[in-house]
Amino acid sequence: MPREITKVHVPPIKIQGIKTKLVPFIAASLSWDGNGVWYEPFMGSGVVGFNIAPKRAIFSDNNPYIIQFYQDLQRGDLDAAVVRDFLTAEGAKLCQTPADARSYYYRVRERFNQSHSSLDFLFLQRSNFNGMIRFGPNGYNVPFGRKPARFSPALITKIVHQVAWAQQQIQSHDWQFRVADWQDVLATVSDRDFVYLDPPYAGRSTDYFGSWTAEDTEALANWTNTRIPGGYALSMWYKNKYRTNDALHQWHGELLTDEHYYFLGGKTVNRNAMTEALVVKKGYVAPAQRPVII
Ligand SMILES: C[S@@+](CC[C@H](N)C(=O)[O-])C[C@H]1O[C@@H](n2cnc3c(N)ncnc32)[C@H](O)[C@@H]1O
Incomplete structure (x- = not known):
């Protein structure tokens, strides 16, 4: 796995909560030998896995149109x-x-x-x-x-370059794209694999493709803590100027943080600075990164 990503490529599909700005932080935070399969069950735009570029990957999402787009490429x-x-x-x-x-x-x-x-x-x-x-x-x-x-x-040319880059990445790696609910794909993970999780935030008003509740977050946390045999990392917001995210305490991994600005989403509040968390399973944090104690 690359530790240092200096140039982040943006895929052609945009989505609220896209992690473009966090890719270098995520890549620098993980320690995984890259020999298994990279699982990304909430792939969205795909910006994280497409830039980290593992040899083998299963990208999935419950939105069939995102998956269809990348399968078409x-x-x-x-x-x-x-x-x-x-x-x-x-x-x-x-x-x-x-x-x-x-x-x-x-x-x-x-x-x-x-x-x-x-x-x-x-x-x-x-x-x-x-x-x-x-x-x-x-x-x-x-x-x-x-x-x-x-x-x-100029914008068309930019999108065309994004399409060309995404297609080149997809066609030169052993990657699969599946329409699936997260449980269905996580059931097949082995101890050599690595799972990157970026679920919706419960309580936000935007539904991506179906709803996401506090119970879904709890079910995902339980699964992550007990049923992922290899490594995992989970992205979630940590704090903004009003509050910290209590949902994070449900995960048992090490907490790393990074400051970040949101530009997507209809509401102005989403444009404020936010500290982002990455919870990484113990034993899978890159040596240079220092976990935060909360
Ligand atoms: C925060 S976004 C992921 C953003 C992505 N990491 C990126 O950087 O573009 C969450 C994604 O989870 C997907 N999703 C929501 N509920 C899901 C479910 N039950 N199973 C699988 N995917 C789901 C949404 O369609 C959305 O693409």
Whole structure:
């Protein structure tokens, strides 16, 4: 496993709670020989595992559209050229008359909720409100983001590079992508494997794809403490200027912390500084890192 990551590559899918800024901290904190399988059962954008780049990995999420997007890249059904053509054509329709941009966004949203195309998913993720992923009973329900100059040539080029990078990583490693609830994948972990956990935060109003409750957090903590035979690391917020996160006490590992700013999510409160925690199973903390005593 690489200890030092100086340049973090950003994948094409955006999501609230994306750990882009924490990747160097996470990579520097772990001690794992890399010989087993990297499990990432809450993969979201995939930014953590894609940058750490283990030889073998099982990336999973209960959101089928994230998984489908990366499977399409893996198979080659999607690539940088296809994405460039699509975003250029659809971006032009979105920008033709600023007054119509909103209604065009909602047309694509409706189309996605019927056909579930990975290209529409990418389009919505990059034109919606702050890169949010949220589903309700009628499907994808994030409102239009109203930023001017959406899909400028420079932004399309940036997204295309992100697609090319993600595809290159996926196709040059032994990685699998699965639609799964976390319990189903964790049931197959062995003692040589490493599990990176980044579950939703119970109590936050945004549902990624289904809800996440305090009971889910408790069940995950119990499983992590008793049923993961190899190493694990869990990301969670530690404190902000108002309070500390009591849920963390449910995990028995070593606590490491890092300060971080959120830029995603609709609410201003999410843009404040936050100290982030990484709980790492004893025996899997990199020697240079000093656990925090709480
Ligand atoms: C905090 S986000 C992960 C962010 C990711 N680490 C990143 O940096 O982009 C949590 C993820 O967990 C997924 N999720 C929520 N409930 C789940 C469940 N029961 N099983 C598996 N995945 C779930 C969500 O779809 C979301 O992608």
